[in-house]
Amino acid sequence: MHTGRFRTLSATTLLVAAALTGTAAAPAQAARASAGSATAASTTSPIQVYGAWDCGNDECTWGTVRNMTDFDTNNHWLIDRGDGTPSVNLVVLSFVDPLKLLDGTNDTGDVNGAPVGMDQAVVNYFTSHGVRVMLSLGGVTYTADWDTALSQNPTLLGQKAAALATQLGVGIEIDYENSTSPNLTGLQSFISAYRAVHPYDATGADPTARLTIDLAAGDRYLIGLTQYATANWLSTSNPVLDYANAMVPNKQPSTSAAEANWQQHIDGEPQYSPPIAPLAPAKFTGSVYLAGQPQVLPECNNFASSLESTTGSWLQSAAPGGAGTTPGMLGYMFWAAETPSARGMSTTPPNTCQGGVGIGSTTYAVPVPMPALRQG
Template sequence: MTAAGLLALVGSAAGAPTSATAATPLQIYGAWHCGNDACTWATVRNMTDFDTNNHWLIDRGDGRPSVNLVVLSFVNPLRLLNGTNDSGDANGVPVGMNQAVVNYFTSHGIRVMLSIGGITYTSDWNTALAQNPTLLGQKAAALASQLGVGIEIDYEESSSPNLTGLQAFIDAYRAAHPYDATGADPTARLTIDVAAGDRWLIGLDQYATANWLTTAKPVLDYANAMVPSKQPSASTAESNWQEHIDGKSNYSPAIPPLAPAKFTGSLYIAEGSQVRPECTDFANSVQNSTGSWVQNAAPNGAGTTSGLLGYMFWAAEKPSTRGVTTTPPNTCEGGVGAGATAYSVPIPMPALRQG
């Protein structure tokens, strides 16, 4: 047996993709964006300053964008429900998440979404879902229409998520913006965040996988497997993502397998005091080390096509009040931008695989 054949056999035995498998091109290559105030977006941005700090997103160095998706993070769900007007919000929406910022990206072929929630606003999600989840869904849909964006659900309730309320939220959103397999309508893009693997946010993960992320009757477009508490090694990242593909049959209720075409994997570009190779050094990055796995990960009970949808990166500009930012001199052309070139990321984002 040749060395290549032996490697393929070992890879198959381990449940890993083999080198003989044709790689599936990445379709999603995006960044969460926290603005310049640790994800509150509480001030209207000067767009010249905004461009200085974020130009790498629209130009990897050769005039092409580094990403095909930006997710502005975060909208507080309770403020959105209540239509709060204060120094940082207008009708419940952070004043920095305005049309000028959206157009900055969409004018370069980059899709834009708004993320509702984040771990800071978990209790506000709980309150809003208890009060009036249908109205919250309607307001989210109206916001999507107003700005021409999609919506991401980031509900990080680990103990007892209000799944009945979240179902009502999704039903109300979908009544206004039905599922669109073509991806042509940006407002129809509705996604959800789950944990890096299947062992956290278990109730949400189980329900979403079983009811909203199936290939036979999709309700949500896809899920993002979020970053863990710190940047994982390549093997840990792959192990986490494999859990979604395999599901957890030993749980009660069981978490069913998730089709690779129904989720992305996530990595840090800035973490604490460190700028990660994801930002500055693609050759030595986890996304480079996991690229073959991500493009070849095979279905294991759900879906028919191999390969995750792509990568998401946490997070552009200033994700926390302390620590590094992705602003000059720590811009990410050499990491995310180089990865976009290496993976031939399509811009604009194409219609997503459905199975």
């Protein structure tokens, strides 16, 4: 399951923590978090990334070749919000097992280490409508396989990920959720190997050059990964990765909790040792749940009551907190299209998401195809 587990701390908790540690940063963060939308800057930036993870019809394994008629029935809302324009400008097919990719596994569900359902027909289904496609490498289920692959041959893994991107004409998302002892040396080797094949492309013209990473909803989970990624891969002066996704927390947050989570990335955590540096708003997206819950969510079918509506003004105007120069986060990611869980609701008919995600796309004039992204 794709989840950035994070427990939101209240402003009061942050103030108490500051008193105990003697830091001055926590009260400032608490004040900003509690102020919510009232602290929004007077200038805004338009949403550029408006995407959905897609788990296929088998809880994110993509273990069978899809019948494209059935695939269209289940996913048509993604490419048509009701007026012929896509509801999103990005789809991330989730997930590829990094160890199977390294080993080049061929079995009933994989070919050369990639799920058989993630084929050219599925990619073309979206790209033919101007929707960018990426593959998510990892997910929490494959954390141990990430660890093994990075310990065995991270350079070869990066080369194989780059080759898969070339084969399908897609980008790659890193979803490595080791919260205690991530292999950052190995992950650096993976990224360096990928970038040796597909260099950073600020124009966005080369889809295979799009390389992103998933971080937690806020800064208090995946701490080691966040420290390293923010300092070394997500700067505006020397970017290595295109951007990060602040993942969903363990349940759908309130408006104020979502904004507080995202504010943590913007502010950083200077009291940590080593500190987490501030992250430019232009270098990350915020994520909300779309499906996989016991009931249909407003984020799917009722834009007026959805988080993509109630956080929209804040997200587009969030001011830099020490990194970057332009206001506003890049946009939204939605977890997740089709069937992310056997126990929760899907986004297949009759529960398609034109009424939430689709109306949001219209409301925010989401550009399709995705334009060159803000770099600072």
